[in-house]
Amino acid sequence: MASQLKVGTALPFGVRDEQGKLLLARGQVIHNETQLAVLLARGLYADQEELRAAKDGRTSAADGQRRKLTLFDLWDQAVPRLERLHKSIDEPGFAARCDEFAMQLVELMSRDLDIAIFLSVRQDARRLPMYGLTHALHTALVCQLLATRIGWPPARCGSLVKAALTMNLAIIELQGRVAATGRITEAQRAQIQQHPTRAAEQLRDAGVADEDWVQAVLQHHEQVGGGGYPHQLAEVGEAAAALRLADVFLAKISARADRPALPIQDAARQLFAQSQGNAAAAAIIKEYGIFPPGQVVQLASGEQAVVVRRGASLQTPIVAAITDKSGMPTTTTLRRDTAQPGYAIKAAATDLALAQRVPPERLYGLAE
Structure with a gap:
């Protein structure tokens, strides 16, 4: 079966994991070697009738009676959808596609916030090569939660969510490699240092006119009083500061090849102390609680x-x-x-x- 999976080609059958969970439906496309490697690492299974139908070139009788997708399936599908969005940055209409993706993601969150939080806490270690994409989705979730709790208007919440989805445009694949291997070269470190500037440039080149969005991306690694990067700014916008806190919190509770995830309680204490009681940090802690879904x-x-x-x-x-x-x-x-x-x-x-x-x-x- 694995030999029938090819990058850039529509799947001739649905692919499931060992528990029967649908990973990709028939007709979906594997977009790159990294995604293919993640699928192969998880162990692949397919319905025997679909396999026979694919070999015979006919339609499976189960096509009209497919299992209804769960919210877990929809969150899984959001990962390659975000990857396709990122790769379309040089195509006309990128900003509008980001608007649509962000609205759909927020709607998915609202269908069950506990499941959304669960997935951000209980991350699949076999998907480390896709870390850049999953981290962006989970950070967008945290941004939506904190902005809503603080009381930001919808438009401002939307700008923050889109900033989270695009903050690492320039290093998405690099993030996955570093997370999966635990190794980083000096050249890669320099690339990481400059990624906020590069991502902001990409957004502007793509026609993004929302400066709240762009500035949050540009400043999301800066720290109030200096010490951040890439420009060591002393003053940082409120949205950028909130994005940084969400980014840091998710990084702390995410395992990498070179370190385990930090327990939620420890991450919350560190976040609150480092932010000196920032309202955004307090909002994150209140939303996740002491024992969040996934704990x-x-x-x-x-x-x-x-x-x-x-x-x-x-x-x-x-x-x-x-x-x-x-x-x-x-x-x-x-x-x-x-x-x-x-x-x-x-x-x-x-x-x-x-x-x-x-x-x-x-x-x-x-x-x-």
């Missing part, structure tokens, strides 16, 4: 569980148990309300191996 926890009952919903308070989310009271893995997941003393959270779990094997669709009741 693995140990319960008073003895069960290990994964947070799936934010609760009435920061300390009492709704979780899905993935072990029984003796710590043995279960074949089903049961919802637990951690506001109940018997299921109170005792600590964040340290052994994440089991949780990483449980499909998120099962945690949310979308699959057995």
Whole structure:
């Protein structure tokens, strides 16, 4: 089957992972070698009827009865869609396409914010080559959350989201290579130092007239009082400062080849201290809470569980148990309300191996 997957060619069948999760639907295109490598690394499966139909050159009987796409599928599809958007920067209408993509992404977030947060917390280590793209999507999520909580008007929120999606235009592929290998050369380091300037230039060349958007991209690595890059500015725009905080927070909680993800609680403490109580930092911390969706926890009952919903308070989310009271893995997941003393959270779990094997669709009741 792998031999039938070719860059730039429409898929003759849908590709799924070992849990049956749809990665790419029949007819979608693999756009580059990096995306192909990620797919191959995940392990590929296809429906036997679709495979036979592809070989015979006929239409599968299942074409009209396809499994309804879940929100997890739609988030997965957002990654190659963003890559196509970036690659179209030299084509007319780029700004309008960014507007459309950003609006669709915000709509996807609004359909289930807990799932959106879950995906930003529980990232798939096998997708490190795509880190630049997934990081942009997750940073856009955090920007939308913080801007909404602060009370920014929709147009200003939109500019910040688009800045998050395009802040690393100049180094998207480089980000993936560095995240996957943990190695960086001096030439690559210099490229990273200049990427805000290059990205802003690309946006202006593409006809982007929204200066709030462009300035946020240009300044998103600057620090108030100096010390940032590329221009060591002493004064930084509010949007750029917010974007930087979102960017830094997501980087802290994302694993790379050379380091593990920082626990949410530690990342939140560092963010608040480093920002000196900035309103945007406080908004991020309030949205994610102490135990956000995707966090693995140990319960008073003895069960290990994964947070799936934010609760009435920061300390009492709704979780899905993935072990029984003796710590043995279960074949089903049961919802637990951690506001109940018997299921109170005792600590964040340290052994994440089991949780990483449980499909998120099962945690949310979308699959057995």
